[in-house]
Amino acid sequence: NAGVMQNPRHLVRRRGQEARLRCSPMKGHSHVYWYRQLPEEGLKFMVYLQKENIIDESGMPKERFSAEFPKEGPSILRIQQVVRGDSAAYFCASSPGVSGQFFGPGTRLTVL
């Protein structure tokens, strides 16, 4: 049973470009969470999704950020018109329900 998979592991973008981060949850998990982590800081919740639904996006910036978890395929976190302040590690976690979350290895986004 493969763990949570994220790709790419590292992503470099120039200011103004778009960043697309992908997350494939563990088999059997229908809950997906996205977090952002800055160096030396904790995990900041961004969004919680179930298949085809956004359940809680209270942690996501109102502009430029969007997330989806389609019926088929991975969950995608999309950042439009990236700025330097978007540089961070973005982690995806999945869960089978109301229990522990299992994290992927993260995508490290660098905005030049």
Add this chain to the structure above:
Amino acid sequence: QQQVKQSPQSLIVQKGGIPIINCAYENTAFDYFPWYQQFPGKGPALLIAIRPDVSEKKEGRFTISFNKSAKQFSLHIMDSQPGDSATYFCAASTNTGNQFYFGTGTSLTVIP
């Protein structure tokens, strides 16, 4: 507003010592309290978790102590080893599982 307060921010112990990391919360609706271990460049990994119906849970060298009346819980690492050097995060969630609230992390260094 930090839903889960974690301390200390960093901790250095000698090999064989027993580091203790503390977390406190306010929301009495929280009923699931996991701890995560994160090594540099990796995603957080679920270490051990507890629910409020027990006061202590032990898995190998890791023990969670839970004080429901004080709304506090702590992680103890017995016979600590240099390989335990990592950042540890506590978290809390409600039974709806919509969102996990993470502490700010404790950087543990175990000196050989």
